Amino acid sequence: MDNCGYCEKAKKELKTYIDSRFIVLEHSDNAPSDITSFPHFVSPKTKSSCSGFRNKKTLFEKLGYIISK
Secondary structure, three states: OOOOHHHHHHHHHOOOOEOOOEEEEOOOOOOOOOOOOOOEEEOOOOOOEEEOOOOHHHHHHHOOOOOOO
16 A cells, blocks of 8 residues: 555565566555455465565465475
């Protein structure tokens, strides 16, 4: 969401992964009505999604990705 510190932080920290691994839905992107918090992440590859700011490891696990150390 605009002016949301968590959304801005997520975009900054995950910049290299956005588009290549997942999509970040903005509240103005006609997001599905069942989304209750932002930022909301969707993986086109795994079809998984999750909401809320998370560290990279937790986010990737929730979206079904295995990350190397």
